Amino acid sequence: MIRARNLPFVATVVIFFAAYALCAAQFPNMLSWRVAGNLLTDNAFLGIAAVGMTFVILSGGIDLSVGSVIAFTSVLVAVLIRAGVHPALAFGLALVLSTGFGALMGLTIHALKMPAFVVTLAGMFLARGAAFLISTDSVPIGHPFLRTLKGLFISLPDKGKLSFLAMLMLAAFAIGVVLAHRTRFGANVYALGGSPQSAELMGVPIRRTTVQLYAFSGFMAGLAGLAYTLYTSAGYSLATVGVELDAIAAVVVGGTLLTGGSGLVLGTLFGVLIQGLIQTYIVFDGTLSSWWTKIVVGILLFSFIVLQRLILLVSERRGAARSARG
Amino acid sequence: MRDELLTARGIDKSFYGVKVLDGVDFTLHGAEIHALLGENGAGKSTLVKILTGAYRRDAGHMALVGAEVEPRSVAEAQALGIGTVYQEVNLLDNLTVAENLYLGRQPRRMGLVDHRRMRRDAAALLARYGIAADPDETLSHYSVAVRQIIAIARAVDLSGKVLFLDEPTASLDAREVQALFTVLKQLRDQGLGIVIITHFLDQVYQIADRVTVLRNGRMVGSRAIAELPRRDLVALMLGRDLAEATAHRAAGDAPLAAPDTPAAFQFTDYGKRGSIAPFDLAIRPGEVVGIAGLLGSGRTETARLMFGIDRPDSGSAMVDGLPVALTSPEAAIAQGFGMCPEERKTDGIVGDLSLRQNIVLALQARRGWACPVPRREADAIAARYIKALDIRPPDPDRPIKFLSGGNQQKAILARWLATDPRLLILDEPTRGIDIGAHAEIIALIQQLRADGMALVVISSEIEELVAYATRVIVLSDRHHIRELTGDQISAQSIVAAMALPGDLPAEGAA
Numbered sequence: 152m153i154r155a156r157n158l159p160f161v162a163t164v165v166i167f168f169a170a171y172a173l174c175a176a177q178f179p180n181m182l183s184w185r186v187a188g189n190l191l192t193d194n195a196f197l198g199i200a201a202v203g204m205t206f207v208i209l210s211g212g213i214d215l216s217v218g219s220v221i222a223f224t225s226v227l228v229a230v231l232i233r234a235g236v237h238p239a240l241a242f243g244l245a246l247v248l249s250t251g252f253g254a255l256m257g258l259t260i261h262a263l264k265m266p267a268f269v270v271t272l273a274g275m276f277l278a279r280g281a282a283f284l285i286s287t288d289s290v291p292i293g294h295p296f297l298r299t300l301k302g303l304f305i306s307l308p309d310k311g312k313l314s315f316l317a318m319l320m321l322a323a324f325a326i327g328v329v330l331a332h333r334t335r336f337g338a339n340v341y342a343l344g345g346s347p348q349s350a351e352l353m354g355v356p357i358r359r360t361t362v363q364l365y366a367f368s369g370f371m372a373g374l375a376g377l378a379y380t381l382y383t384s385a386g387y388s389l390a391t392v393g394v395e396l397d398a399i400a401a402v403v404v405g406g407t408l409l410t411g412g413s414g415l416v417l418g419t420l421f422g423v424l425i426q427g428l429i430q431t432y433i434v435f436d437g438t439l440s441s442w443w444t445k446i447v448v449g450i451l452l453f454s455f456i457v458l459q460r461l462i463l464l465v466s467e468r469r470g471a472a473r474s475a476r477g
Numbered sequence: 478m479r480d481e482l483l484t485a486r487g488i489d490k491s492f493y494g495v496k497v498l499d500g501v502d503f504t505l506h507g508a509e510i511h512a513l514l515g516e517n518g519a520g521k522s523t524l525v526k527i528l529t530g531a532y533r534r535d536a537g538h539m540a541l542v543g544a545e546v547e548p549r550s551v552a553e554a555q556a557l558g559i560g561t562v563y564q565e566v567n568l569l570d571n572l573t574v575a576e577n578l579y580l581g582r583q584p585r586r587m588g589l590v591d592h593r594r595m596r597r598d599a600a601a602l603l604a605r606y607g608i609a610a611d612p613d614e615t616l617s618h619y620s621v622a623v624r625q626i627i628a629i630a631r632a633v634d635l636s637g638k639v640l641f642l643d644e645p646t647a648s649l650d651a652r653e654v655q656a657l658f659t660v661l662k663q664l665r666d667q668g669l670g671i672v673i674i675t676h677f678l679d680q681v682y683q684i685a686d687r688v689t690v691l692r693n694g695r696m697v698g699s700r701a702i703a704e705l706p707r708r709d710l711v712a713l714m715l716g717r718d719l720a721e722a723t724a725h726r727a728a729g730d731a732p733l734a735a736p737d738t739p740a741a742f743q744f745t746d747y748g749k750r751g752s753i754a755p756f757d758l759a760i761r762p763g764e765v766v767g768i769a770g771l772l773g774s775g776r777t778e779t780a781r782l783m784f785g786i787d788r789p790d791s792g793s794a795m796v797d798g799l800p801v802a803l804t805s806p807e808a809a810i811a812q813g814f815g816m817c818p819e820e821r822k823t824d825g826i827v828g829d830l831s832l833r834q835n836i837v838l839a840l841q842a843r844r845g846w847a848c849p850v851p852r853r854e855a856d857a858i859a860a861r862y863i864k865a866l867d868i869r870p871p872d873p874d875r876p877i878k879f880l881s882g883g884n885q886q887k888a889i890l891a892r893w894l895a896t897d898p899r900l901l902i903l904d905e906p907t908r909g910i911d912i913g914a915h916a917e918i919i920a921l922i923q924q925l926r927a928d929g930m931a932l933v934v935i936s937s938e939i940e941e942l943v944a945y946a947t948r949v950i951v952l953s954d955r956h957h958i959r960e961l962t963g964d965q966i967s968a969q970s971i972v973a974a975m976a977l978p979g980d981l982p983a984e985g986a987a
């Protein structure tokens with residue numbers, strides 16, 4: 152039997168496969184390994200960022216700095232590589248910076264008892280500004296190391312490819328799933344999302360968890376920045392504006408409660424894929440404006456919020472009926 | 478003399494310049510069940526929070542097995558072997574039962590949480606308390622009583638040395654209380670030191686070895702239970718003798734406000750399948766209808782149905798001889814109903830609003846948000862009920878979350894009284910309320926009745942029902958099985974009807 156708390160996740164998976172089937176019925180070519188492989192590659196950076204966002208939202212918080220941090224790391228890495236730094240070193244440095252930046256935001260949120268919304272909004276402007284400071288131009292890069300990375304792939308049937316980026320995203324989700332469901336840190340995140348007061352009285356280390364949480368989101372945003380740099384072979388400070396909102400949408404469509412405490416990391420993967428699927432459909436169709444993606448995502452988001460509300464109401468009813476004894 | 482397990486000396490604590498604890502000494506021995514008693518607002522919960530790392534003390538010392546300790550968080554206290562159930566049920570609704578039990582100390586295998594073992598351990602742990610909750614089910618699926626037991630099981634399990642229980646029995650029925658006490662006695666015999674806070678003095682005499690009493694933030698006495706007769710204990714808590722007048726039956730003697738008035742509220746064949754069997758009930762102004770029955774007998778269901786929280790699937794309701802549809806609480810409120818629910822802890826108070834705002838909330842809702850209750854009127858209402866119910870501290874501007882648990886409950890009661898209902902349904906009005914206030918609430922019920930209000934009072938305290946009810950309806954197995962009136966009302970007859978439903982002819986409401 153499906154438990155009520157997993158219903159949104161199941162709904163997402165069903166929607167994804169139903170939508171894929173509809174698309175394939177219209178464009179049989181869409182049902183190919185190549186399209187599936189590209190779906191993963193094209194959405195890799197968004198997926199990676201959305202893993203971090205899932206944790207933040209599960210904890211009842213939000214991270215608005217993600218898009219800016221992606222842009223910042225991509226510009227930083229591009230400029231460093233052009234200056235002759237080895238990409239591996241540049242990547243390492245970028246990840247350290249983005250993780251530290253996230254940790255700092257987490258610490259601020261905890262120490263000042265400020266809403267995450269406000270602190271990460273400031274972080275968003277800060278990171279974007281810093282990206283502009285480094286360079287306002289699009290910085291193209293080419294380096295043998297990058298070519299090697301992009302050359303790594305696993306062949307799928309009929310000329311399909313599971314690219315390095317796709318693997319990176321799947322790895323990020325795998326790590327996310329283990330972290331969320333198989334570690335104490337993950338349980339603490341859910342606890343925070345349930346009720347910070349109760350969590351504290353149950354001995355959850357609030358401060359440590361908050362810092363780790365935003366550090367993790369920062370790390371994933373940095374990693375998404377690297378993925379983006381590899382994907383476009385350039386760094387650009389104006390890029391990825393609003394990606395944090397796409398990530399939030401993916402998390403919510405993936406079945407996570409926007410108010411925190413309930414949801415599955417794996418759901419976010421399907422949330423990302425649904426967005427990607429719509430884009431692919433638009434490409435296949437050729438006549439539709441790409442803005443249709445936004446419209447469909449908007450409709451989906453709305454229906455999910457309604458669905459969650461309904462599930463909550465029903466389970467509350469049941470709970471009330473059950474606890475009314477005496 | 479046994480070893481001192483936990484000692485506190487000269488503990489001070491102030492909130493916003495108001496001294497809440499003043500040089501409190503407290504000593505807990507190993508293998509001892511120690512009752513911490515005092516009136517609402519005496520500082521019991523605050524002391525517990527200080528000793529368990531939830532609050533920091535302003536001054537004083539604390540030692541565990543002779544070594545000075547200073548837990549700075551609940552997690553640190555847990556690491557020292559101190560487990561606690563706070564007065565606010567402190568669990569997480571969104572996690573599963575097993576996760577709640579093992580949060581922060583999940584069994585691990587190769588660094589990862591071992592869910593299978595956690596499930597198994599959880600089931601085994603709960604079996605000791607005789608509840609069969611599914612470890613994988615979300616906690617929000619369970620009743621307040623089950624949650625309370627889970628919170629206790631968690632605290633017991635992680636307390637290696639000391640266990641604090643702040644009003645653990647407030648939402649448990651008699652059988653659950655006995656199951657808990659059996660476990661506590663076992664733990665005591667294993668050497669654990671247990672501190673229990675409760676307002677049920679019967680339970681104190683049943684389980685405690687020693688008693689410490691707080692009054693207005695000061696420790697006023699600490700004695701072995703054997704040296705402290707009940708009278709002296711009450712006097713110690715109140716600082717005066719409690720007039721015994723409240724205990725004797727007053728309702729039967731006092732005439733009804735208007736003896737011949739027709740029933741203003743009439744329920745005919747009213748019921749809901751799976752919840753409560755159809756019943757007939759007519760209530761006249763100036764009557765207190767007591768509802769007695771074991772937990773699970775359908776008491777709360779009766780109240781929920783009457784107040785429109787649940788919808789009936791049979792029967793009809795009439796107010797003043799006219800049929801009404803009580804399809805929602807709003808509809809019931811519009812008919813002059815008021816209801817003070819049992820689960821005040823979870824769905825009563827709005828923590829950040831002031832005491833005054835909490836009191837006028839229901840009145841405001843009844844009038845509609847378009848016409849706010851004028852400030853002068855709100856002040857007057859708040860002042861009246863703060864005085865009538867002796868809510869302490871009597872500061873209407875204080876956010877209600879800063880009031881002690883018992884005083885919050887009084888505020889919720891005040892909220893419904895302020896709507897001036899014609900029919901007031903009270904579900905366990907005296908739970909979590911200290912004995913001084915207890916007497917005041919009973920007096921208040923009698924006063925309201927004399928003023929012509931109709932009341933329906935659900936209570937597990939049979940003595941209390943005997944004191945104020947003009948009629949008692951006894952429930953069993955979701956049926957109204959017996960109605961006792963006038964001289965029939967006595968503790969013995971109620972207990973007899975509850976215990977032996979089959980032996981008595983079902984009369985009155987059936």
Ligand SMILES: Nc1ncnc2c1ncn2[C@@H]1O[C@H](COP(=O)(O)OP(=O)(O)OP(=O)(O)O)[C@@H](O)[C@H]1O
Pocket residue numbers: 492493497515516517518519520521522523524564869870878879880881882883884909911
């Ligand atoms: N966080 C807080 N901020 C301000 N005042 C507080 C706070 N917590 C408690 N108080 C005040 O401290 C006093 C003692 O409260 P406490 O909760 O310890 O009482 P209690 O003995 O547990 O009472 P009860 O039996 O009603 O639970 C009360 O006057 C209360 O208003």
Ligand SMILES: [Mg+2]
Pocket residue numbers: 521522523564643881882883
């Ligand atoms: Mg208390």
